[in-house]
Amino acid sequence: MATPNDHAHAFQSPRGTRDFYPLELARRRWIENKWRTTAVRHGFDEIDGPTFEHLDLYTVKSGDGIVSELFSFTRQGGETRFALRPEFTPTLARMAAARANALPKPTKWFSIGPYFRAERPQRGRLREFLQWNVDVIGDDSPEADAECIAACIGLLEQVGFTPEDAQIRIYDRRVLETMLVVGLGISPTKIEKWFNWIDRREKYSKKERVESALDFADNEQQVLDVETILGGPTTKEELDKLRREAQDRNLGALAEQAGEAGQQLVQEHLLQAAEQFGRTLSELASLGLSDWVVADPSIVRGLAYYTGTVFEVHEATGAERAIAGGGRYDNLIELFGGPPTPAVGFAMGDVVLSLVLQDKGLMPSDEQIASDLGLRPDAFVIPTAETEHLVKPLVARLRREGMHVRHTHKSTRNVGKLLKEAGNAHARYALILESDSVCSIKNLDANEQADNVPIEEAIARIAPPGRS
Amino acid sequence: MATPNDHAHAFQSPRGTRDFYPLELARRRWIENKWRTTAVRHGFDEIDGPTFEHLDLYTVKSGDGIVSELFSFTRQGGETRFALRPEFTPTLARMAAARANALPKPTKWFSIGPYFRAERPQRGRLREFLQWNVDVIGDDSPEADAECIAACIGLLEQVGFTPEDAQIRIYDRRVLETMLVVGLGISPTKIEKWFNWIDRREKYSKKERVESALDFADNEQQVLDVETILGGPTTKEELDKLRREAQDRNLGALAEQAGEAGQQLVQEHLLQAAEQFGRTLSELASLGLSDWVVADPSIVRGLAYYTGTVFEVHEATGAERAIAGGGRYDNLIELFGGPPTPAVGFAMGDVVLSLVLQDKGLMPSDEQIASDLGLRPDAFVIPTAETEHLVKPLVARLRREGMHVRHTHKSTRNVGKLLKEAGNAHARYALILESDSVCSIKNLDANEQADNVPIEEAIARIAPPGRS
Numbered sequence: 001m002a003t004p005n006d007h008a009h010a011f012q013s014p015r016g017t018r019d020f021y022p023l024e025l026a027r028r029r030w031i032e033n034k035w036r037t038t039a040v041r042h043g044f045d046e047i048d049g050p051t052f053e054h055l056d057l058y059t060v061k062s063g064d065g066i067v068s069e070l071f072s073f074t075r076q077g078g079e080t081r082f083a084l085r086p087e088f089t090p091t092l093a094r095m096a097a098a099r100a101n102a103l104p105k106p107t108k109w110f111s112i113g114p115y116f117r118a119e120r121p122q123r124g125r126l127r128e129f130l131q132w133n134v135d136v137i138g139d140d141s142p143e144a145d146a147e148c149i150a151a152c153i154g155l156l157e158q159v160g161f162t163p164e165d166a167q168i169r170i171y172d173r174r175v176l177e178t179m180l181v182v183g184l185g186i187s188p189t190k191i192e193k194w195f196n197w198i199d200r201r202e203k204y205s206k207k208e209r210v211e212s213a214l215d216f217a218d219n220e221q222q223v224l225d226v227e228t229i230l231g232g233p234t235t236k237e238e239l240d241k242l243r244r245e246a247q248d249r250n251l252g253a254l255a256e257q258a259g260e261a262g263q264q265l266v267q268e269h270l271l272q273a274a275e276q277f278g279r280t281l282s283e284l285a286s287l288g289l290s291d292w293v294v295a296d297p298s299i300v301r302g303l304a305y306y307t308g309t310v311f312e313v314h315e316a317t318g319a320e321r322a323i324a325g326g327g328r329y330d331n332l333i334e335l336f337g338g339p340p341t342p343a344v345g346f347a348m349g350d351v352v353l354s355l356v357l358q359d360k361g362l363m364p365s366d367e368q369i370a371s372d373l374g375l376r377p378d379a380f381v382i383p384t385a386e387t388e389h390l391v392k393p394l395v396a397r398l399r400r401e402g403m404h405v406r407h408t409h410k411s412t413r414n415v416g417k418l419l420k421e422a423g424n425a426h427a428r429y430a431l432i433l434e435s436d437s438v439c440s441i442k443n444l445d446a447n448e449q450a451d452n453v454p455i456e457e458a459i460a461r462i463a464p465p466g467r468s
Numbered sequence: 469m470a471t472p473n474d475h476a477h478a479f480q481s482p483r484g485t486r487d488f489y490p491l492e493l494a495r496r497r498w499i500e501n502k503w504r505t506t507a508v509r510h511g512f513d514e515i516d517g518p519t520f521e522h523l524d525l526y527t528v529k530s531g532d533g534i535v536s537e538l539f540s541f542t543r544q545g546g547e548t549r550f551a552l553r554p555e556f557t558p559t560l561a562r563m564a565a566a567r568a569n570a571l572p573k574p575t576k577w578f579s580i581g582p583y584f585r586a587e588r589p590q591r592g593r594l595r596e597f598l599q600w601n602v603d604v605i606g607d608d609s610p611e612a613d614a615e616c617i618a619a620c621i622g623l624l625e626q627v628g629f630t631p632e633d634a635q636i637r638i639y640d641r642r643v644l645e646t647m648l649v650v651g652l653g654i655s656p657t658k659i660e661k662w663f664n665w666i667d668r669r670e671k672y673s674k675k676e677r678v679e680s681a682l683d684f685a686d687n688e689q690q691v692l693d694v695e696t697i698l699g700g701p702t703t704k705e706e707l708d709k710l711r712r713e714a715q716d717r718n719l720g721a722l723a724e725q726a727g728e729a730g731q732q733l734v735q736e737h738l739l740q741a742a743e744q745f746g747r748t749l750s751e752l753a754s755l756g757l758s759d760w761v762v763a764d765p766s767i768v769r770g771l772a773y774y775t776g777t778v779f780e781v782h783e784a785t786g787a788e789r790a791i792a793g794g795g796r797y798d799n800l801i802e803l804f805g806g807p808p809t810p811a812v813g814f815a816m817g818d819v820v821l822s823l824v825l826q827d828k829g830l831m832p833s834d835e836q837i838a839s840d841l842g843l844r845p846d847a848f849v850i851p852t853a854e855t856e857h858l859v860k861p862l863v864a865r866l867r868r869e870g871m872h873v874r875h876t877h878k879s880t881r882n883v884g885k886l887l888k889e890a891g892n893a894h895a896r897y898a899l900i901l902e903s904d905s906v907c908s909i910k911n912l913d914a915n916e917q918a919d920n921v922p923i924e925e926a927i928a929r930i931a932p933p934g935r936s
Contacts, residue, residue, distance in 0.1 A: 011525075011562050011805045014550055017518035019563050022577075025514045040843060041867045043874045046493045050485030050596055051519065051582050052539070052552075057479075071520070071550070073541035075586045082482055082539070084520075084552075094479050095487050106877055109490075114519050114582075118543045128518055139877065154867060287864040337479045375508060396755040399622060404509045409574055409607070 016119075016127030023366055028130065030369045031350050032112055034158045035132040039110035042151040044134060047109045049091035055081035057090045061305060061335065071118050084116035088133040088347065089305070089332065096137050097338030105138035115349075124321040124352045134326075135345030137333070142276045145309045145328060146283035148344050152313060152324055153292045155348065160362040163291040166323060170280070170311035171299045173327070174273035179229050179297070190216055192304065198230065199302045230298040273308065280309060305329045309344065315356045323356060324348035370426055378403045379429045379462045380422030385413055387433035394433070394455075403463060429462050484587075484595030491834055496598065498837045499818050500580055502626045503600040507578035510619040512602060515577045517559035523549035525558045529773060529803065539586050552584035556601040556815065557773070557800065564605050565806030574607035576615075583817075592789040592820045602794075603813030605801070610744045613777045613796060614751035616812050620781060620792055621760045623816065628830040631759040634791060638748070638779035639767045641795075642741035647697050647765070658684055663768045666698065698766040741776065748777060773797045777812060783824050791824060792816035838894055846871040847897045847930045848890030853881055855901035862901070862923075871931060897930050
């Protein structure tokens with residue numbers, strides 16, 4: 001049997017995880033509450049899955065390469081491989097597939113819970129973190145994209161951000177793909193490599209950036225051309241111009257040149273994607289949300305399963321990692337055994353959000369959070385030497401009636417000191433028991449005291465409405 | 469890369485885990501909310517730790533034997549062994565030890581989160597479950613035991629149980645230990661084996677029960693004598709009698725016979741434990757909770773770290789596993805590197821609690837739960853053919869103002885059908901937009917409709933107080 005001294009590291013939380021003492025836990029709950037109330041107001045229903053899944057659920061979509069990024073395990077003596085969930089979308093797709101025929105269209109779901117990545121911890125990235133997932137399932141319209149993004153913006157507003165603090169950077173992968181294939185003649189078979197490079201390119205130095213692209217680019221000029229396109233059309237007018245220009249070209253020849261994939265690209269992506277992306281932007285405008293949104297062709301997202309709209313929320317100066325990210329994934333639910341089902345969603349973690357809120361001074365004070373979460377005691381009961389035996393039975397009764405009541409555990413009977421303790425606990429009222437029938441009641445917010453109040457009258461004054 | 473057809477089990481949740489669709493998630497949140505509000509009212513502060521810990525945190529206390537009951541893992545290429553947490557107490561002891569000098573006495577903490585056991589799933593036991601942990605740290609008094617138990621009873625009351633539905637079975641390990649050593653002459657070195665047997669004995673058949681005890685019992689008569697003691701003293705009067713009887717014996721001879729351990733047993737346990745256990749029972753009585761409590765010497769709890777009071781909550785007929793269990797663990801925080809710190813606490817899982825609530829018809833209806841959780845839409849906005857374009861901007865505005873608002877995603881404009889959809893969504897009000905300035909407002913609970921209401925007036929009527 002191991003002894004404590006053999007294993008000093010057993011007394012710390014694992015690297016990249018967090019201990020939440022009461023103040024940290026209250027801040028975490030403040031964020032969770034903002035996530036939950038925002039999603040509910042926007043008409044989403046809460047769901048959740050297991051904290052771990054079959055490992056296959058993640059390799060089906062992402063290949064075995066993902067295993068090194070996961071915490072995976074078997075049961076002792078068992079063969080089935082499990083993994084701590086690194087993201088929610090595969091669970092959601094599995095759950096949607098299992099009930100596909102019974103779900104209304106659209107189905108609007110959200111979830112809040114812990115997620116895990118076996119990465120090196122760094123600023124904004126931990127091994128265990130909380131994540132809010134918001135998804136609209138069974139609706140392929142640009143309006144569904146906007147509905148999802150509106151919920152994301154709703155959260156940004158709820159925590160006190162303005163469009164000067166944070167922005168939604170949005171684009172449509174199909175539009176970018178079309179620009180790369182039709183505009184630059186890049187082979188559709190190389191698009192995934194280009195997307196991965198685009199997603200990572202801000203992490204490279206300028207020299208590394210070009211070099212890393214030359215692994216698959218035709219030549220250095222092509223890399224520069226792609227960079228130019230990433231500064232490409234962002235307004236509705238520019239998007240319309242792109243469509244007209246491309247339509248003016250010889251689409252048949254382009255399609256032939258690119259094979260079947262190219263044909264689909266030209267037909268579906270070029271003629272539909274730019275129009276649909278324009279509609280998403282228009283819908284956001286009609287919801288009064290244009291100030292929050294910037295079209296940005298360099299947003300592609302790393303995950304392979306996105307099929308159209310992709311977006312990220314960034315702190316306006318770009319100082320931190322993305323606060324949130326998401327997009328449309330129209331093929332995933334089918335991949336997990338359901339009928340073809342379009343879907344769009346996003347995820348927001350608590351780590352970067354907390355960093356940005358703190359940087360901007362938007363995280364409320366601990367007192368404000370305690371008040372927001374309903375954690376303030378309704379009353380703090382103080383005895384005199386004669387009424388000490390009455391305190392605990394009264395406290396027990398008030399708790400049973402739905403009140404949050406505290407009392408001292410100290411031996412002092414100095415009323416001044418105990419009033420101070422009541423104030424430190426942020427209690428709304430102090431009840432000083434003068435006898436078994438009469439008390440003084442002090443409103444600690446207003447600093448007003450009334451003496452010789454019958455106890456039942458004082459209790460009626462303290463009781464918050466509708467508590468039981 | 470695996471393909472879906474290779475791995476059909478990837479499309480189900482792992483055995484012993486649960487998918488929470490909206491109705492199941494709402495029931496889970498109803499229980500979590502009852503746990504949280506009860507703990508807060510009783511003056512406990514919420515904390516949490518990581519979902520996984522260093523494996524050593526569990527083997528330090530329980531030995532390597534526990535590893536087969538855990539889901540343990542390493543990072544790919546890493547050496548450090550981690551385990552999904554099977555219980556909260558080691559995390560709590562680690563966290564208390566780390567801040568021991570800064571914590572007030574007592575420190576009252578609770579936590580709510582997922583826990584994991586690599587066991588065969590069965591009724592009342594899953595591989596992933598939720599658990600509520602409630603602990604009083606830094607107070608060795610019987611009153612602290614009672615404070616903890618009072619919070620547990622507070623929860624039972626909050627979910628609608630009466631003492632006819634569920635009972636706290638409580639005892640003190642030291643009292644039982646004294647009865648076994650002083651009364652029956654059992655060696656103190658064999659007490660842990662006896663406790664394990666007592667904890668498991670109801671799972672054996674009568675024949676197996678005696679046989680399994682003969683592995684360490686002196687003879688069959690001793691097993692029968694222990695069984696008799698398990699029906700032993702349960703009232704304050706009986707406990708006092710036990711003390712007097714034992715004091716009348718030759719304590720010195722007993723102590724010498726049992727060595728150092730026996731001496732401590734006689735001095736500390738016999739003279740203090742029965743008195744302290746009596747005080748715990750008296751304190752519960754003075755809080756008006758006697759009806760909930762039954763002293764029962766057969767309650768010892770399986771875990772080795774309990775040092776005094778132990779208790780379990782059982783459905784009154786004993787039909788299910790324990791709803792909750794806990795006790796005093798005065799040595800554990802010191803074991804994890806803190807100063808000597810007494811502590812008492814309990815844990816309640818969601819699985820057995822849910823089963824018992826459902827069996828007794830105490831789980832509220834889904835409508836009631838939606839109402840309790842504040843999930844009912846404040847309004848459902850319905851357009852006419854002329855006002856369709858006004859719906860989404862209005863909905864977006866009301867959500868921004870803090871209201872939970874829904875609208876149809878169907879193409880029908882039949883007001884009757886849409887009112888039905890509003891009712892199915894449990895909305896409080898339907899707003900039928902007649903023009904950009906006037907609407908009909910229908911109170912769906914009262915089934916009362918007012919026509920030609922200015923929209924701003926209707927909104928003011930809908931807005932719940934204090935929402936923002």
